[in-house]
Amino acid sequence: xxxxxxxxxxxxxxxxxxxxxxxxxxxxxxxxxxxxxxxxxxxxxxxxxxxxxxxxxxxxxxxxxxxxxxxxxxxxxxxxxxxxxxxxxxxxxxxxxxxxxxxxxxxxxxxxxxxxxxxxxxxxxxxxxxxxxxxxxxxxxxxxxxxxxxxxxxxxxxxxxxxxxxxxxxxxxxxxxxxxxxxxxxxxxxxxxxxxxxxxxxxxxxxxxxxxxxxxxxxxxxxxxxxxxxxxxxxxxxxxxxxxxxxxxxxxxxxxxxxxxxxxxxxxxxxxxxxxxxxxxxxxxxxxxxxxxxx
Numbered sequence: 224x225x226x227x228x229x230x231x232x233x234x235x236x237x238x239x240x241x242x243x244x245x246x247x248x249x250x251x252x253x254x255x256x257x258x259x260x261x262x263x264x265x266x267x268x269x270x271x272x273x274x275x276x277x278x279x280x281x282x283x284x285x286x287x288x289x290x291x292x293x294x295x296x297x298x299x300x301x302x303x304x305x306x307x308x309x310x311x312x313x314x315x316x317x318x319x320x321x322x323x324x325x326x327x328x329x330x331x332x333x334x335x336x337x338x339x340x341x342x343x344x345x346x347x348x349x350x351x352x353x354x355x356x357x358x359x360x361x362x363x364x365x366x367x368x369x370x371x372x373x374x375x376x377x378x379x380x381x382x383x384x385x386x387x388x389x390x391x392x393x394x395x396x397x398x399x400x401x402x403x404x405x406x407x408x409x410x411x412x413x414x415x416x417x418x419x420x421x422x423x424x425x426x427x428x429x430x431x432x433x434x435x436x437x438x439x440x441x442x443x444x445x446x447x448x449x450x451x452x453x454x455x456x457x458x459x460x461x462x463x464x465x466x467x468x469x470x471x472x473x474x475x476x477x478x479x480x481x482x483x484x485x486x487x488x489x490x491x492x493x494x495x496x497x498x499x500x501x502x503x504x505x506x507x508x509x510x511x512x513x514x515x516x517x518x
Contacts, residue, residue: 236341239349243337250281250330257284264320273324274359275331282326283319293319301364307443308370321363328359374413375444381414382446383480386473393466399457400431417441431458446476 261280268276285291292298298318305321306314333356340349385406392402407418417438424434432455439451450472457465 233344235346236344239337239341243334243341246330246334246337250334253281253284253288253330254278257281257287260284261323264316264323268320273320273363275327276320276324278331279320279323279327281330282323282328285326285330286323291322293322298322304367304371307441308367308374310441311437321367324363325360328356332356332359371443375442377413378417378442378444378447379476380480381410381412382444382450383473383476384410385414385418386450386469386476390466390470390473393469399454399465400425414442446472446479 257280259280261283264283265276265279268279273279293315301321302314302318305317309317332352336349336352336356339352340346343349388406388409389402392405393399397405403418404422407415407422409415420441421434421438424437425431429437435451435454435458439448442448442451450469453465453468453472
C-alpha cells in the first residue's frame with residue numbers, strides 16, 4: 224500500500240483545487256452543450272455593451288438547467304426598471320441578457336478564483352477574487368440604476384420648458400393633441416422623444432388615455448406622472464382650467480429646477496473640499512512627523 228504525501232501543500236489548497244476542478248468540468252460541459260444554442264440572443268448585443276458577452280450562452284445554459292424563474296416578482300420589478308431605459312418592447316430581452324451575464328461571470332470566474340487561491344495559498348487573495356466577481360455582477364444592476372437616474376434628471380431638466388410651451392399653445396386656443404404634437408417636435412432630448420412616441424401611439428390607434436398612461440410609466444417621475452394624470456382627467460371629465468393648471472405646474476417645475484441646481488452646486492462644492500482636506504492633512508503630517516521624530 225502506497226501513501227502519497229503532498230509536501231508543502233495544505234489541506235486548504237487541496238480543497239480549493241478540487242472545487243476549482245469540479246467547477247471547471249461543469250463549465251466545459253455547459254460550453255459544449257450550449258455553444259451555438261443562443262446565437263440568436265447574443266448576436267444583437269452591441270460589441271462593447273457588455274463585458275464577456277460572447278460567452279453569455281454559459282449563463283443562459285445555467286438558467287435553463289436550474290429552470291430559472293423569469294416571472295417572479297423580483298424579475299418583474301427588474302424588467303420594469305429596464306423598460307425605462309430600453310423600452311417595454313425590449314425590456315424582457317435585456318432582463319434575460321443581464322441575468323445571463325450575471326450567471327456567466329459567476330460560473331466562469333469562480334473556478335479561476337479557486338485556482339488562484341490554491342496556487343497562492345492565500346485566503347485573502349481568494350476572497351478578493353470572489354469580491355471582484357460580486358462587483359461585476361453588481362455593476363450590471365448599477366449601470367441600469369445609473370442610466371435611469373441620468374434619464375430622470377434629463378427629463379426633469381426639460382420638463383419646465385415643455386410645460387411652458389404647452390401652456391402657451393393651449394392659451395392660444397390650440398387643442399391639447401395638436402399642442403402636444405407641436406411641442407414634441409420643438410426640441411431634442413429624452414422627454415421630447417417620449418412625447419413623440421406618445422404621438423406615434425395615438426396616430427396608430429392607441430387611445431389618448433392609454434398613450435398618456437404609457438408615457439407616465441416610461442418616464443416614471445413623480446412630477447410627470449402628476450402631469451399625465453391631469454391630462455387624462457381633462458380627457459375623461461373635461462376641465463376648462465387645464466391651461467391654468469399646466470401654467471401652475473410650469474411655475475412649480477421652474478422653482479424646483481432652480482432648487483435642484485442650487486443643491487447640485489452645493490454638492491459640487493463639498494466634493495471639491497475633499498481633495499483640499501486630504502492635502503491639508505498631508506501637509507500637517509509632513510510638519511508634525513519631523514517635529515516628533517526630533518525628540
